[in-house]
Amino acid sequence: EPEVTQTPSHQVTQMGQEVILRCVPISNHLYFYWYRQILGQKVEFLVSFYNNEISEKSEIFDDQFSVERPDGSNFTLKIRSTKLEDSAMYFCASLPGSRGEQYFGPGTRLTVT
């Protein structure tokens, strides 16, 4: 069964450094998402991406964040200058069409020290 993959599984970085989290969505899916889950808290929406552009972003998704789908398969989340409060599990998800369920990747645990 096709699945969403994410790399790395765990990333440790120093405050102020740039990080890129990578995702490979399911190949025929059209909608792509990033969510984050701070330890012990609920899953929060960050950004949605459709037709090669951001379709919606949350208040969390400020100028430090950006997303790209550079080659038609990978879907990346970049944090330009990480802060301690960016430490969280980041989930990528994809959706085949306008209905149905999102398929989530296993997540990348980001630790900012």
Next chain:
Amino acid sequence: AQSVAQPEDQVNVAEGNPLTVKCTYSVSGNPYLFWYVQYPNRGLQFLLKYITGDNLVKGSYGFEAEFNKSQTSFHLKKPSALVSDSALYFCAVRDRMTGNTGKLIFGQGTTLQVKP
């Protein structure tokens, strides 16, 4: 504002007993409703969804959920719990309106503990 509430942080049941994990929502119109499960150090796994039709939906691993429009609830149920069902359960909603980007709004999660 859209919101999802899971009023119980933890639900404890004995193996073999029925379980219910509660979810209520506040979304304009008729949303799409979902349940996901998260095992330790794992991603979110889809369990079931309500899009339209029969209010009782059946999903993976023997789970089911009942959509109640008047009570704006979507409680997750299973007739006979297994120890292996112990995990963190998330209810999520998505606005059905045209042009919606499909983002999910999640509840805070309920830890299900099934004891032998």
